[in-house]
Amino acid sequence: MKLQHSPKKQLNSASMPPTLFRKMLVVAILGFSAIWGIDLSSGIIASFDAAAYPICISAFALIYLLSVITKINNQSLHFFAYFIIAGYLISTSIWHHMDANGLFSNAAQWLGLNYVIAYLFLEVKKAAPTTILVFVVTVIGHFSAVIQNHNMADTMGVVLNIAIAHMIYIFLLWTIIKLRVKTDQVIEHADTLENYAYVDLLTRALNRRGIEKVFNELDLDSVEQKKNYAILIIDIDHFKQFNDINGHLVGDEVLTRISGKLSRTIHPNDVLGRWGGEEFIVLTLNRTPQQVMALAENLRAAVSNLVIDTISNITVSIGIGYSHEASSKEAVFKIADEHLYIAKQSGRNTIHANHF
Numbered sequence: 001m002k003l004q005h006s007p008k009k010q011l012n013s014a015s016m017p018p019t020l021f022r023k024m025l026v027v028a029i030l031g032f033s034a035i036w037g038i039d040l041s042s043g044i045i046a047s048f049d050a051a052a053y054p055i056c057i058s059a060f061a062l063i064y065l066l067s068v069i070t071k072i073n074n075q076s077l078h079f080f081a082y083f084i085i086a087g088y089l090i091s092t093s094i095w096h097h098m099d100a101n102g103l104f105s106n107a108a109q110w111l112g113l114n115y116v117i118a119y120l121f122l123e124v125k126k127a128a129p130t131t132i133l134v135f136v137v138t139v140i141g142h143f144s145a146v147i148q149n150h151n152m153a154d155t156m157g158v159v160l161n162i163a164i165a166h167m168i169y170i171f172l173l174w175t176i177i178k179l180r181v182k183t184d185q186v187i188e189h190a191d192t193l194e195n196y197a198y199v200d201l202l203t204r205a206l207n208r209r210g211i212e213k214v215f216n217e218l219d220l221d222s223v224e225q226k227k228n229y230a231i232l233i234i235d236i237d238h239f240k241q242f243n244d245i246n247g248h249l250v251g252d253e254v255l256t257r258i259s260g261k262l263s264r265t266i267h268p269n270d271v272l273g274r275w276g277g278e279e280f281i282v283l284t285l286n287r288t289p290q291q292v293m294a295l296a297e298n299l300r301a302a303v304s305n306l307v308i309d310t311i312s313n314i315t316v317s318i319g320i321g322y323s324h325e326a327s328s329k330e331a332v333f334k335i336a337d338e339h340l341y342i343a344k345q346s347g348r349n350t351i352h353a354n355h356f
């Protein structure tokens with residue numbers, strides 16, 4: 001088990017999960033169907049909408065199907081859906097602003113959705129330029145439609161009204177997104193700092209606090225559910241002498257390389273930590289004493305095979321304590337420590353434990 005910190009969150013992190021996207025499509029289908037039904041029953045449906053509603057509904061249904069039965073990239077489907085919605089909202093509003101089609105249509109009131117949906121469906125990095133493009137198309141489109149039958153002053157009145165409202169939409173949405181990303185970054189920064197408090201900066205293994213935290217979280221001394229585990233204390237042999245001969249910096253390199261070797265040799269669910277100085281700990285769960293001995297032997301052999309530059313002959317001694325030998329993790333730890341002492345006394349580069 002290793003503590004890792006995740007890469008820095010980018011501004012483009014917002015991405016809608018497929019299930020939520022499909023729910024949104026259902027909402028779009030229902031929404032369009034409802035408005036289509038209302039317009040039809042009121043008898044005032046515009047010819048543009050009468051053609052556009054079924055096209056949009058079919059397109060949403062098609063996107064829904066594509067998202068269920070194909071592996072098409074989600075972002076492409078999001079763009080497709082967005083293109084349908086924004087395309088419809090802008091074109092219907094422009095169409096309604098042409099004089100023959102009635103200047104006082106309420107189609108323009110829906111245009112704000114284009115910005116909200118862009119930030120909902122698209123990654124922030126893509127939503128920002130998309131909203132600007134949509135804004136430009138909206139303003140120019142409405143200007144071109146209204147100017148055909150009205151003087152410049154009236155046209156500017158209509159278009160400026162739309163432009164200012166839309167700029168406020170974009171500004172507010174952008175502010176909300178920035179605040180959200182900032183909050184995410186603060187939370188992530190706090191997580192990283194917390195992780196650092198549990199990691200030994202030299203070897204990247206858990207430090208003593210980290211080991212204690214994991215041990216407590218695993219609730220090793222639970223009375224309801226007796227846990228089967230073993231603690232291995234791994235101590236580098238003659239490390240003082242090694243430091244004296246090769247220097248402290250080479251000693252640091254050895255500690256780092258040993259930590260890496262141990263971490264690659266243990267099982268994914270085992271816990272590795274640096275207990276202090278030249279001493280490491282491995283906690284392994286649910287293994288027989290024979291499996292634990294095999295693991296210890298792998299760890300011992302892996303270290304003794306290490307060659308750092310021209311230096312070899314680096315060895316460790318290992319003491320083991322089993323959970324069934326004592327009633328608390330502290331007592332198991334003490335047993336492992338006693339066996340480590342015996343391993344050192346019996347010549348080092350060896351493993352000691354009670355045999356079962």
Ligand SMILES: Nc1nc2c(ncn2[C@@H]2O[C@H](COP(=O)(O)OP(=O)(O)OP(=O)(O)O)[C@@H](O)[C@H]2O)c(=O)[nH]1
Nearest residue numbers: 235236237238239240241243248251252277278344
């Ligand atoms: N380079 C380096 N050395 C360290 C570090 N932490 C502890 N040590 C050294 O580890 C050595 C431990 O020495 P001892 O406790 O006497 O043990 P030993 O020499 O390994 O002897 P045995 O354990 O009996 O085989 C000391 O010299 C410490 O200075 C570290 O972070 N970097």
